[in-house]
Amino acid sequence: MIQLPLTPPGQTPLRVMTIAGSDSGGGAGIQADLRTFAMLGVHGLVAVTAVTVQNSMGVKGFHEIPLDVITGQIEAVASDIGVQAAKTGMLASSAIIGAVADTWRRQGMADTVPLVVDPVCASMHGDPLLHPSALDSLKSQLFPLATVVTPNLDEVRLLTGIDVVDSDTQRAAAHALHALGPKWALVKGGHLRASSQSPDLLFDGTDFFEFDTARIDTGHDHGAGDTLAAAIASALANGSTVPDAVAFGKRWVTECLRAAYPLGHGHGPVSALFRLNG
Numbered sequence: 001m002i003q004l005p006l007t008p009p010g011q012t013p014l015r016v017m018t019i020a021g022s023d024s025g026g027g028a029g030i031q032a033d034l035r036t037f038a039m040l041g042v043h044g045l046v047a048v049t050a051v052t053v054q055n056s057m058g059v060k061g062f063h064e065i066p067l068d069v070i071t072g073q074i075e076a077v078a079s080d081i082g083v084q085a086a087k088t089g090m091l092a093s094s095a096i097i098g099a100v101a102d103t104w105r106r107q108g109m110a111d112t113v114p115l116v117v118d119p120v121c122a123s124m125h126g127d128p129l130l131h132p133s134a135l136d137s138l139k140s141q142l143f144p145l146a147t148v149v150t151p152n153l154d155e156v157r158l159l160t161g162i163d164v165v166d167s168d169t170q171r172a173a174a175h176a177l178h179a180l181g182p183k184w185a186l187v188k189g190g191h192l193r194a195s196s197q198s199p200d201l202l203f204d205g206t207d208f209f210e211f212d213t214a215r216i217d218t219g220h221d222h223g224a225g226d227t228l229a230a231a232i233a234s235a236l237a238n239g240s241t242v243p244d245a246v247a248f249g250k251r252w253v254t255e256c257l258r259a260a261y262p263l264g265h266g267h268g269p270v271s272a273l274f275r276l277n278g
């Protein structure tokens with residue numbers, strides 16, 4: 001069974017924070033993160049960065065949360081509740097990225113709290129979730145604070161200019177991403193359509209780790225990237241090494257993909273709820 005050690009009732013569980021956007025359709029973003037946190041038995045903390053207006057057909061628009069409210073959420077929970085790991089998802093703008101990075105440093109979390117940076121740029125329908133002008137801030141301000149960055153192949157292209165088509169270009173992308181400052185770079189291969197596998201490549205500047213998982217071809221994979229990053233952050237909170245946390249996250253998201261369900265008229269979400277079945 002895929003499970004982190006469970007905290008006995010009445011005792012404080014590990015606390016994992018998501019700094020991300022809300023999905024009104026409940027499939028991705030903060031809603032996906034909190035489902036994974038809950039099903040893994042950790043306590044989810046939240047800094048909402050943006051509220052998207054979306055359903056299974058796509059994102060109609062979004063409203064950015066004021067910067068002081070975003071940083072206030074991080075400061076409020078960090079100063080009182082304590083955070084063992086965090087992940088970022090949709091950050092929407094350069095100003096939000098800068099504010100999150102500054103707060104992270106000012107709270108002394110940069111060297112103490114593992115941070116998974118999922119560089120969300122667009123929805124699965126291609127609707128923008130990050131202003132294109134913010135890509136530079138993502139790379140220069142947030143990547144250096146990251147324990148691990150987890151781009152998909154579209155995000156890799158936007159961030160590095162490298163079109164990953166095979167294992168050589170995947171390695172080149174891992175080098176280019178690692179050079180931007182994260183401790184580890186995970187190049188997800190899930191969008192490498194030619195492959196019957198979905199190999200992900202993890203790199204720390206020295207060693208490569210490959211993760212092969214059977215591709216689950218479901219039409220419903222909304223929130224898969226968020227769910228993977230949330231599970232990796234949860235395992236890091238529990239003290240896992242990065243390669244172990246990625247292996248754990250891959251197993252988790254694979255089960256969530258198997259349990260994905262239709263919702264509305266478009267793409268349904270991956271489902272962490274399978275965990276309730278035992």
Ligand code: PXL
Nearest residue numbers: 021022023028029090123223
């Ligand atoms: O799956 C990426 C993602 C993250 N966060 C929010 C989203 C999406 C995809 O649509 O809406 C809020």
